[in-house]
Amino acid sequence: MSRKKAVKGKGSSKSPKASPSSGRTSRGLAAAAAPSSGLVYPSRPSISNSGEFYDIAFKVMLVGDSGVGKTCLLVRFKDGAFLAGSFISTVGIDFRNKVMNIDAVKVKLQIWDTAGQERFRSVTHAYYRDANALLLLYDVTNKASFDNIRQLLGVKAAEHQMMKRWTHCVSVPHPLLCLQCFSLLSTHTICT
Numbered sequence: 001m002s003r004k005k006a007v008k009g010k011g012s013s014k015s016p017k018a019s020p021s022s023g024r025t026s027r028g029l030a031a032a033a034a035p036s037s038g039l040v041y042p043s044r045p046s047i048s049n050s051g052e053f054y055d056i057a058f059k060v061m062l063v064g065d066s067g068v069g070k071t072c073l074l075v076r077f078k079d080g081a082f083l084a085g086s087f088i089s090t091v092g093i094d095f096r097n098k099v100m101n102i103d104a105v106k107v108k109l110q111i112w113d114t115a116g117q118e119r120f121r122s123v124t125h126a127y128y129r130d131a132n133a134l135l136l137l138y139d140v141t142n143k144a145s146f147d148n149i150r151q152l153l154g155v156k157a158a159e160h161q162m163m164k165r166w167t168h169c170v171s172v173p174h175p176l177l178c179l180q181c182f183s184l185l186s187t188h189t190i191c192t
């Protein structure tokens, strides 16, 4: 059983600059607010939309098929909670900010949760270009979701400079994130 998320994504409709800590947004507003460069070096001190100071900011994209667990991963990382129960598919694109203290440097991660459904691909792909990192996610119980990520890498590497840089930086195998593995790993296998 599944239920759909609100048309404006899983959260609010505010743009990244207008939103407080959660960047949940409709696709139009998100497009208008997308930064020209994902890497931001604010003059210190700088303050995030959630009111936290930070030194450097990175834009991170969560990419993968619908249902692989992108939103769950983001919510878990941001709030420490797990979205159990009914599956609510993301509409368009959404984001959340988290400021982390790493080696005495305040790092702001702006993490974008893309809709995995095919019909949103043209929207979500527009956000890859200025991202600093892509997290490629698949469901370890669903081989098709793994194949689709490999296919996306191949196609998009030719289209986006960011993807080219990224695929050059890491050696094979790509740093895929295997999700949905905790309860089902024992009964499913993906051959790579």
Ligand SMILES: Nc1nc2c(ncn2[C@@H]2O[C@H](COP(=O)(O)OP(=O)(O)OP(=O)(O)O)[C@@H](O)[C@H]2O)c(=O)[nH]1
Pocket (backbone or CB within 6 Å): 064, 065, 066, 067, 068, 069, 070, 071, 072, 073, 083, 084, 085, 086, 087, 088, 089, 090, 091, 114, 115, 116, 117, 179, 180, 181, 182, 183, 184
């Ligand atoms: N068993 C198990 N289920 C999970 C795990 N992570 C997520 N789920 C479930 O998988 C379903 C889909 O999770 P989402 O995070 O909404 O998937 P998504 O990738 O964001 O999907 P789209 O928004 O359509 O792109 C939900 O019902 C979750 O409860 C996991 O690690 N293990």
